[in-house]
Amino acid sequence: MTLVLSQLFTGISIGAVLLLIALGLSLTFGQMNVINMAHGELIMAGAYTVYVLQKVLSGAGLSLVVALPVAFVVAGLTGVLIEVLLVRRLYARPLDTLLVTWGVSLILQQAARDVFGAPNVQTRAPSLLTGSIHVTDDLVISSSRVFILVLALAAVVALIVGLRTTPLGRRIRAVVQNRDLAAVSGLATGRVDRLTFFIGSGLAGIAGVALTLIGPIGPTMGTNIIVNAFLVVVVGGIGQLKGTVIVAFTLGIVQSMVEYTTTVSVASVIVFVVIVAFLQWRPQGLFTLRTRSLA
Amino acid sequence: MTTLQDPPIAPSAAGRSARRRFGPGTGSRAAAGFAVAAVVLFAVAPVVLGDFRLGLLAKYLCLAIVAVGIGLAWGRGGMLTLGQGVFFGLGGYAMAMHLKLADAGPGQLPDFMQLYGQLDALPWWWRPFTSPAFALAATVLLPMLVALPLGLLIFRRRVRGAYFAILSQALCAAFAIFLIGQQGTTGGTNGLTDIQGFFGYDLNDPINRRMIYFIVAAVLLAVLGVAWQLMRSRYGELLVAVRDGEERVRFLGYDPANVKLVAYVVAAGMAGLAGALFVPAVGIISPAMIGVVPSIEFVIGVAVGGRASLVGPALGAIAVAWARTALSERLPSAWTYFEGLLFILPVVFLPGGLASLTVFLRRRSGKKASA
Numbered sequence: 045m046t047l048v049l050s051q052l053f054t055g056i057s058i059g060a061v062l063l064l065i066a067l068g069l070s071l072t073f074g075q076m077n078v079i080n081m082a083h084g085e086l087i088m089a090g091a092y093t094v095y096v097l098q099k100v101l102s103g104a105g106l107s108l109v110v111a112l113p114v115a116f117v118v119a120g121l122t123g124v125l126i127e128v129l130l131v132r133r134l135y136a137r138p139l140d141t142l143l144v145t146w147g148v149s150l151i152l153q154q155a156a157r158d159v160f161g162a163p164n165v166q167t168r169a170p171s172l173l174t175g176s177i178h179v180t181d182d183l184v185i186s187s188s189r190v191f192i193l194v195l196a197l198a199a200v201v202a203l204i205v206g207l208r209t210t211p212l213g214r215r216i217r218a219v220v221q222n223r224d225l226a227a228v229s230g231l232a233t234g235r236v237d238r239l240t241f242f243i244g245s246g247l248a249g250i251a252g253v254a255l256t257l258i259g260p261i262g263p264t265m266g267t268n269i270i271v272n273a274f275l276v277v278v279v280g281g282i283g284q285l286k287g288t289v290i291v292a293f294t295l296g297i298v299q300s301m302v303e304y305t306t307t308v309s310v311a312s313v314i315v316f317v318v319i320v321a322f323l324q325w326r327p328q329g330l331f332t333l334r335t336r337s338l339a
Numbered sequence: 340m341t342t343l344q345d346p347p348i349a350p351s352a353a354g355r356s357a358r359r360r361f362g363p364g365t366g367s368r369a370a371a372g373f374a375v376a377a378v379v380l381f382a383v384a385p386v387v388l389g390d391f392r393l394g395l396l397a398k399y400l401c402l403a404i405v406a407v408g409i410g411l412a413w414g415r416g417g418m419l420t421l422g423q424g425v426f427f428g429l430g431g432y433a434m435a436m437h438l439k440l441a442d443a444g445p446g447q448l449p450d451f452m453q454l455y456g457q458l459d460a461l462p463w464w465w466r467p468f469t470s471p472a473f474a475l476a477a478t479v480l481l482p483m484l485v486a487l488p489l490g491l492l493i494f495r496r497r498v499r500g501a502y503f504a505i506l507s508q509a510l511c512a513a514f515a516i517f518l519i520g521q522q523g524t525t526g527g528t529n530g531l532t533d534i535q536g537f538f539g540y541d542l543n544d545p546i547n548r549r550m551i552y553f554i555v556a557a558v559l560l561a562v563l564g565v566a567w568q569l570m571r572s573r574y575g576e577l578l579v580a581v582r583d584g585e586e587r588v589r590f591l592g593y594d595p596a597n598v599k600l601v602a603y604v605v606a607a608g609m610a611g612l613a614g615a616l617f618v619p620a621v622g623i624i625s626p627a628m629i630g631v632v633p634s635i636e637f638v639i640g641v642a643v644g645g646r647a648s649l650v651g652p653a654l655g656a657i658a659v660a661w662a663r664t665a666l667s668e669r670l671p672s673a674w675t676y677f678e679g680l681l682f683i684l685p686v687v688f689l690p691g692g693l694a695s696l697t698v699f700l701r702r703r704s705g706k707k708a709s710a
Contacts, residue, residue, distance in 0.1 A: 077500075138500065139501060140687075142504055147679040147681065148682075149679075150676075154676055158672055271509055308520060309517045312516040319506075320506070323496060323506075
């Protein structure tokens with residue numbers, strides 16, 4: 045029983061990481077049909093922000109707290125730069141954006157390699173987050189994993205509240221539902237897009253901060269982690285926060301359970317097969333926006 | 340309502356003259372093109388290039404074969420496949436398994452299996468590859484047999500655009516992780532290395548390495564011929580029509596899923612063939628050559644050369660591979676920046692690739708003449 049619970053928690057914490065990464069992707073994909081392949085490198089930017097701040101600031105706890113907003117802005121501005129320079133020119137060609145942003149990710153990776161060096165770097169976790177929590181005598185969960193879970197849920201809540209209540213949120217929802225109608229109603233859709241990209245990219249920065257607690261920071265840290273996050277967005281459905289949340293946790297739990305019963309290498313294949321099977325049932329993802337357009 | 344489909348890059352079936360400009364061209368022009376390519380590949384290159392360079396060219400030509408398939412699926416069919424590495428790998432591993440078995444001799448285990456020493460006998464799924472006929476057939480048929488059900492499931496349910504691209508990439512990631520995990524039977528991260536012979540010919544002999552080059556060049560020409568036939572046929576027109584207006588084609592009574600499936604499966608077969616030739620040309624196949632990153636790198640040459648043209652993808656793939664060798668050894672950092680720009684600049688500013696440049700220039704000079 046304890047074993048199942050501890051695997052369940054491993055799955056949930058994998059899911060929390062996936063969720064944190066996929067949130068920003070889902071936001072930009074939903075609004076602009078754009079898959080940002082450089083999302084992983086925005087995560088990397090967030091992670092290196094922690095590394096740099098720890099050089100400047102003394103305390104690990106303080107630098108983590110400062111890093112959250114700073115990483116949000118750093119990654120967000122990088123994202124806006126990508127949007128303004130490249131993505132905006134390619135709205136009519138979403139598939140091409142995939143290739144172009146992949147090019148951006150190569151450049152950002154190499155830039156990180158040139159600035160920080162190719163080997164991975166380490167950061168110190170604040171003492172509060174290095175321990176573990178004993179739920180029962182056998183069931184031990186690490187506090188950094190709990191922190192990431194809380195962070196992911198907080199990001200979801202903030203995003204939901206923001207989308208429901210703020211004027212910007214209302215505009216974003218309008219553009220997601222019908223871009224043309226929003227434009228003729230007087231919305232500056234270009235500006236909304238840019239702000240969405242800022243928030244989506246900023247969330248990647250936050251994810252990067254979280255990842256420093258559980259792994260090393262390196263130039264290729266984004267590539268390794270991003271493929272599953274793309275899957276979460278695709279399976280969750282376009283522009284659907286609840287889909288992203290449910291699928292992220294489900295995928296995390298399925299992965300950890302299958303990995304436990306088989307091996308990591310078999311699990312990756314099984315998860316893929318499960319996803320293709322799932323898309324037979326729901327080809328547009330778990331939740332879809334109901335429109336009258338042809339599927 | 341924005342759709343996930345890209346707007347036309349090459350003209351659709353509507354414009355015959357336009358089709359001639361971009362497309363495969365008429366019979367006599369194509370024949371002339373093939374003749375030129377054959378002369379360059381069989382007469383010029385072997386004379387001009389030394390053994391080492393010719394070996395490199397053989398490797399580039401393998402990548403060009405993959406590119407022709409991607410050009411068909413993506414340029415003509417609108418399916419951006421970021422997972423051709425899977426099919427390349429299936430073909431490559433099928434070939435490498437046979438060659439390893441042949442190297443080891445009858446009844447013997449391949450060297451790496453003895454090294455890890457967990458196996459007493461050959462795994463059941465290695466056994467058929469002892470037969471050269473089975474292995475040769477498998478290099479093409481195995482990728483196609485994987486692509487067929489997968490494509491059927493995906494296209495029937497109208498999963499397309501970015502969704503399809505992401506799925507193909509995920510498949511690729513899963514496949515690479517799977518191979519790495521099976522250390523004892525696939526060689527894991529190392530892959531299948533140190534291949535000595537090719538159907539009885541010693542690969543260390545420069546003459547035999549030249550022979551491999553000629554085989555690769557001949558296969559590339561054959562693959563181009565197949566692609567040319569497909570593109571100029573009614574099927575080719577239908578494929579472009581599906582790319583540009585899938586719903587319209589559906590309403591005309593065709594099933595777009597089947598149309599796409601053919602291109603996808605053919606592209607998979609070409610990638611498998613390329614993988615199979617890559618093994619004797621380079622002497623190794625490993626997960627590092629078929630994962631997410633190499634798979635997306637297959638696409639870059641296609642984008643640079645001109646995704647919707649016949650020879651553009653092949654030439655683009657050769658050019659990019661050559662640039663990689665030339666730059667990456669001397670300036671590895673500069674090469675990565677350059678590669679990043681290669682993904683960005685042609686796609687943003689010249690979506691038709693270099694193949695469209697000639698048309699663009701011709702149109703400009705034509706305009707000047709008429710004005």
